[in-house]
Amino acid sequence: MSAKDNEDLIPVPSTENRNRIDDVWRALFGVPSLASISPQNRLNILVVEHRLKAERLATARLTRATWVLVAATAVLALATIALVYVTALSR
Numbered sequence: 001m002s003a004k005d006n007e008d009l010i011p012v013p014s015t016e017n018r019n020r021i022d023d024v025w026r027a028l029f030g031v032p033s034l035a036s037i038s039p040q041n042r043l044n045i046l047v048v049e050h051r052l053k054a055e056r057l058a059t060a061r062l063t064r065a066t067w068v069l070v071a072a073t074a075v076l077a078l079a080t081i082a083l084v085y086v087t088a089l090s091r
Contacts, residue, residue, distance in 0.1 A: 010046055021045045 013021065022037045024045055031037065 010050065013042070013046070018042065 021042050025031060025037050025041050026033060026035075
């Protein structure tokens with residue numbers, strides 16, 4: 001298993017993280033503080049958090065790829081202009 005494979009695994013939540021997820025669930029749905037939060041509800045919050053992270057990373061990759069394409073297009077445009085200039089000088 002490579003390091004990248006470990007990034008895809010949902011980490012075992014610590015007690016602090018579990019309490020934070022419980023607090024998020026209680027704040028979102030008005031659950032009393034003494035009520036118990038089910039494991040499925042905790043997992044739902046974890047899945048939403050990981051989906052948001054995955055979407056943010058995908059957006060960053062797409063943005064970077066777009067700027068690389070813009071730079072490549074600019075270089076090709078400059079090369080075309082240079083070729084036209086050199087061709088015009090050689091006549």
